[in-house]
Amino acid sequence: MEKRHEEGQKRRLMVSNQLQLTIPVALNIDNHQLFAVIKDIILISVLLISVIISDCYCGPSRGPDQRKQSKMSEVELSCLAYVKMFLHASTFPRCSVNGLLLSSNPTEGAVCVTDCVPLLHSHLPLALITQLALTQVDVWCAQTQQRIVGYYQANACLSDSSPTPCALKIADKIAEQFSNAVLLMMDGRKMSPGYRVPPIVMYEHKDSRWTLKDKHTIMLRQWEETRSIANQLLNSCDHALLVDFDSHLDDITKDWTNQKLNAKIMELASPANGNM
Numbered sequence: 001m002e003k004r005h006e007e008g009q010k011r012r013l014m015v016s017n018q019l020q021l022t023i024p025v026a027l028n029i030d031n032h033q034l035f036a037v038i039k040d041i042i043l044i045s046v047l048l049i050s051v052i053i054s055d056c057y058c059g060p061s062r063g064p065d066q067r068k069q070s071k072m073s074e075v076e077l078s079c080l081a082y083v084k085m086f087l088h089a090s091t092f093p094r095c096s097v098n099g100l101l102l103s104s105n106p107t108e109g110a111v112c113v114t115d116c117v118p119l120l121h122s123h124l125p126l127a128l129i130t131q132l133a134l135t136q137v138d139v140w141c142a143q144t145q146q147r148i149v150g151y152y153q154a155n156a157c158l159s160d161s162s163p164t165p166c167a168l169k170i171a172d173k174i175a176e177q178f179s180n181a182v183l184l185m186m187d188g189r190k191m192s193p194g195y196r197v198p199p200i201v202m203y204e205h206k207d208s209r210w211t212l213k214d215k216h217t218i219m220l221r222q223w224e225e226t227r228s229i230a231n232q233l234l235n236s237c238d239h240a241l242l243v244d245f246d247s248h249l250d251d252i253t254k255d256w257t258n259q260k261l262n263a264k265i266m267e268l269a270s271p272a273n274g275n276m
Contacts, residue, residue, distance in 0.1 A: 073180050074110040075202065076219040079226040079269050080262060081116045082198070086230045087239040087261075089154035089186050092121040098167070099244070100137055100174075101150030101184065111149050111180050117256065118244035124153070125166045133245045134173070140257065148174055150182035158188030161201050168210060175205040183210050193231050198223060229268045238264060 081101065088097050099118040103111060119133050120126075134148075141147055151171045155161065163171070163185060175181040183203040190199035198220050203210040220226065233239055241261040248256040 073204070074217045074219060075182055075213070076110060076112045076221065077198075077200075078112070078114050079222065079229065080265050081113045082200075082220060082226055083230045083233065083265050084116050084118060084242065084258065084261065085152050085154075085184075085186065086191070086199075087233060087242045088118040088121075088244060089188070089191065090234055091239050091242055094156060095121045096124050096154065096156045096164075097121045097244070098124055098151065098153040098170070100134075100148050101152055101182065102141060102146045103149040104144075104146050111182060113149060113182075115146065115262075116152060118242060118258070120246045121244055122246055124164075129245075129249070130170060134170075136245075136256075147178065149178050149180070150174060150184060152184040152186065154186035154188060158191075161185045161187040161189075163203065163210060171203075171205070171210060179205070181205055182213070196227075198227075225269070229265060232268065233264070 085099065088099060097118065098120055099116050101113045102115040102117065104114045105112060117133075117137050120129065123129065137148065151167065151174055153164070153167045155164065163183060167183060167185070171181065171183040183205075185201045185203070187199040187201055190197060200218075202213040202215075202218055204213045238261075241258070241264065243254040243256050243258055243261075245256050248254050
């Protein structure tokens with residue numbers, strides 16, 4: 001019996017050693033690369049499990065917003081939302097960045113964008129990561145009485161502020177759930193500190209297409225004060241407080257809801273500081 005047990009251990013050891021030698025050779029990679037591949041597989045598995053758990057938590061997805069879209073619906077962009085978008089694009093100037101626009105009081109007419117969630121600064125078209133982020137943000141919005149009402153993106157090329165296929169695809173998905181959804185593109189050419197005009201280009205979903213929105217229906221109250229707060233945070237290096245979903249995946253202890261940064265922005269925007 002003991003002899004048979006020893007032979008079984010030897011066979012298992014031989015198989016284990018053979019696998020360690022065979023897998024890297026078959027894949028034509030060394031052990032370090034193999035570890036990286038296994039790590040990626042584990043990450044993808046965790047992401048898939050997270051999506052499944054989130055779907056179970058959320059229950060059935062929300063049905064499409066059946067209300068008729070207002071022809072000239074106004075959009076108001078809050079100081080908090082703009083500053084975070086600006087800092088996101090400024091923190092990763094050589095990358096395309098994207099995020100979600102939120103509202104705490106979505107209505108049929110005017111859309112007030114009260115906050116945003118910075119998502120990615122790399123691999124924007126990666127569907128799995130995007131779906132995971134959308135699901136997690138949707139869960140959080142349900143818990144905090146908010147709703148996803150739009151999408152923003154800043155392209156890596158400063159002279160290009162046109163929506164990419166990735167931007168259109170995600171915006172379409174949001175528009176299926178909220179008929180007055182907006183697509184906001186950051187204009188990199190107008191993001192310099194001395195520029196006096198909001199560096200944004202906004203689109204609305206009309207007749208199944210994304211078309212430029214009338215600039216007279218876009219409001220950014222206290223623009224000069226908002227611009228000043230954004231530049232102040234950038235110059236003081238407080239933009240390092242910003243955490244996007246990409247950074248959260250690298251280190252899950254980082255808070256992608258950005259409560260610390262939110263508090264800092266609201267403090268600077270408070271009437272006591274003479275900004276609002």
